[in-house]
Amino acid sequence: MRPAKFFGQLRRYRQIVDVLVKHELGYLIDKLGLSLFRPRLRRRAGAEAPKPSRPRRVRQVLESLGATFVKLGQLLSTRADLLPPEYIAELARLQDQVPPCPFEQIRTVVEEDLGGELSRHFRSFDREPAAAASIGQVHLATLCNGTLVAVKVQRPEIAEVIETDLSILQGIARFLDRHAQVPGISSFEDLLEEFARAIRDELEYPLEGRNAERFGELNAGRPAVAAPAVMWDFSGPRVLTMERLEGIKVSELATHPSPPLAGGEVMRLLTEVYLHGILVDGFFHADPHPGNLAVLPDKRLAFVDFGLMGRLPVRVREHLADLFVAVLRRDAEAITSGLLEMGVARGEVDRSAMSRDVEHMLARYYGMPLKRLPAERMLEESLQVAFRHHLILPPGLALAAKTVSTLDGLGRQLDPEFNMSEAAQPIAAAIVAERIAPSRVASELFHGLRDLNRALRKLPDQLVGALDRVATGNLQLRVQHEQLQKPIAQLHLMMNRLSFSIIIGALILGSALVLQADMGPFLWGVPAIGVVGFAVGTIWGLWLLLAMSRSGRL
Numbered sequence: 001m002r003p004a005k006f007f008g009q010l011r012r013y014r015q016i017v018d019v020l021v022k023h024e025l026g027y028l029i030d031k032l033g034l035s036l037f038r039p040r041l042r043r044r045a046g047a048e049a050p051k052p053s054r055p056r057r058v059r060q061v062l063e064s065l066g067a068t069f070v071k072l073g074q075l076l077s078t079r080a081d082l083l084p085p086e087y088i089a090e091l092a093r094l095q096d097q098v099p100p101c102p103f104e105q106i107r108t109v110v111e112e113d114l115g116g117e118l119s120r121h122f123r124s125f126d127r128e129p130a131a132a133a134s135i136g137q138v139h140l141a142t143l144c145n146g147t148l149v150a151v152k153v154q155r156p157e158i159a160e161v162i163e164t165d166l167s168i169l170q171g172i173a174r175f176l177d178r179h180a181q182v183p184g185i186s187s188f189e190d191l192l193e194e195f196a197r198a199i200r201d202e203l204e205y206p207l208e209g210r211n212a213e214r215f216g217e218l219n220a221g222r223p224a225v226a227a228p229a230v231m232w233d234f235s236g237p238r239v240l241t242m243e244r245l246e247g248i249k250v251s252e253l254a255t256h257p258s259p260p261l262a263g264g265e266v267m268r269l270l271t272e273v274y275l276h277g278i279l280v281d282g283f284f285h286a287d288p289h290p291g292n293l294a295v296l297p298d299k300r301l302a303f304v305d306f307g308l309m310g311r312l313p314v315r316v317r318e319h320l321a322d323l324f325v326a327v328l329r330r331d332a333e334a335i336t337s338g339l340l341e342m343g344v345a346r347g348e349v350d351r352s353a354m355s356r357d358v359e360h361m362l363a364r365y366y367g368m369p370l371k372r373l374p375a376e377r378m379l380e381e382s383l384q385v386a387f388r389h390h391l392i393l394p395p396g397l398a399l400a401a402k403t404v405s406t407l408d409g410l411g412r413q414l415d416p417e418f419n420m421s422e423a424a425q426p427i428a429a430a431i432v433a434e435r436i437a438p439s440r441v442a443s444e445l446f447h448g449l450r451d452l453n454r455a456l457r458k459l460p461d462q463l464v465g466a467l468d469r470v471a472t473g474n475l476q477l478r479v480q481h482e483q484l485q486k487p488i489a490q491l492h493l494m495m496n497r498l499s500f501s502i503i504i505g506a507l508i509l510g511s512a513l514v515l516q517a518d519m520g521p522f523l524w525g526v527p528a529i530g531v532v533g534f535a536v537g538t539i540w541g542l543w544l545l546l547a548m549s550r551s552g553r554l
Contacts, residue, residue: 012164019064023057033175055090062094067134067158068165070094071199078402082191082392085384100132106139106153113236121234125151131291134158135202135307140244148246149231150304152205154238159203166196194395202307205240211306212242218281224269226300245302251290253414260299263414269301270407271423278312278400279321279428286310286403288410310403312396316342320397324428327378328421330366332359335382343391354389361385380405500544508537 017034020026029035051057062073076083077091106129107118114121122141129137136154143149173188180188201207209230216227226245234241250266253259261269270288277284285292287308294302312320319342326334336355361381383401386393404420411418511533521528 008164009168012168016065016168019061023061023064024051025054025057025061031176031180032172033179034172053086053090055087058087059090059094062091066098066161066165068162068169068199070134071202072169072195075195075198078399079395082387082398084387098132098134100129100137101155103127105156106137109153109156109238110151113239114234122151135162136205136238141241143231143234147231148244149234149241150228150244151234152208152240152242154203154205162199162203166192166199169195198308205235205238208307209235209240209242211309214283215285215303215306215309218277218283219273222269222273224300225273226296226302227306228302228304242304245294245296245304247294247296247302249290250293250295250410250414253295259295260297261295261301264418266293266295266301267407267411267414267418267420268423270410271420272427273301274403274407275424275427278310278403279317279324282312282314282317284310284400284403286399288403288406290410290413310396310399312394312400316394316397320400321428323382324379324424327382328425328428330362332362335362339382339386339391339393342397343386343393349389349391354385357385357388358382377405377408500540504537504540504544507533507540511537 013034017029020028020034052060059073062069073091073094077088077094079088083091110121110125111118118125121144123144123146125141126139128139130140130150131138134155135158136152139151139153141149141151169192170189173192176188209232212227212230216229219225219227228243228245231241231243248256248259253261253263253266270293274284274288285303285306285308287305292303292305294304296302319338323335323338323342326338332355335358336351339354340349340351361378365378379401383393383398408420411420511530
């Protein structure tokens, strides 16, 4: 590791610890393996003001630490299967707004990516951004041919900052996997890997451009939906130039004197686009807040900002469709089965207890007319049941449920009388009918028989191979006990440290003997080999103490 990067990480570690202490979450320092960076605490005099709730302080910490941690909190806010509802609600309020970068820095990024002066590519380029976030900001511009565009520019050096934070988070995740057990989370490193993939995708502007094009292609059959065209000739790794779609922001429809579309019409269109994207295409715009949606003068609904997209594999989409239908039917047993089929259980799940929780949830909606049934809220509560019973659901599924919940909140703003469940019923019914159509069933049956035939043809060879290994004594049984993994890992760590300590002790002892024997070559009149040995032994010893202190096992 380069010295600059090493000292940069040290500063960042200290900053994280200082922010935790500032927001009175210092108890997390030891739990996260950051005790080495604990500052010297001084008790403040005077009466203490009432402090906010713990979930709010967690949100404030993430906002204070910048882009990476804000994005982490936003990702966790979609995981109702991992966190309690009070944390989900607070993390959903995370704001990704920061002061804009100076224009000269933005100009440098654009000119480096596109090559040549700014005036070579743009007739005009607004100095003030139309929007600014932690990763990038958007400037309105006009191409030399007169086309109006929006230019998204990545903040200078933000990629390096995020990689530093990811490296620190990886160390924390590794520490938590060794020393902590949290219900519902089998591996913090796996969770971090999911987050790292998502934030690196957001840094990759060409990917966002391809997302916009794919979204436009999938919705080409809907004339009322618009997606901006990507200007690839004016885009680069850190610059994304897209057609500017000017209209009325969805958040301004209620106060506009003559909106092209009413709030209810917008919600019906959004419900159709999102249900089809989630249940059929498996590819959907996962950030439907009002700033990313606008109604154009020709009454089309425009989507912008394709940095966060949801993806669902076929099997998950089918399970989700079944779960959605079960929620509409208020079938507790079907909801329980759907959650168990989609999730990965950590340990044994008490199906009876889980079914009782689902029935208790449904009891609150007993007698409610189907057209007023809040299916989106019930879907979110179903994920909370999965959390309580330690079921880990696919990340894309949690993001889809969060997206539907966000749409429900948007509907309450645009049209308080709009009911998403009522609008979704014919769409969901058509999707389910398509799934059970004779042609679809026949196709699935054919593919299932083909896979079964392939497996049966392999079976004789596999049996013969297994019997041969038994006859020759080469059959090996692999037994893995989850409860023994952590003690074994700790034993390996202890043995490694013991071996390393012996090597350090031998190195220091050998160096002392060399110094005592006064053997050459000499450095400043002292045996050089002995000096080097002492120096190496001291550095290794300090490094071992540092590692032991950070692990909390000193």
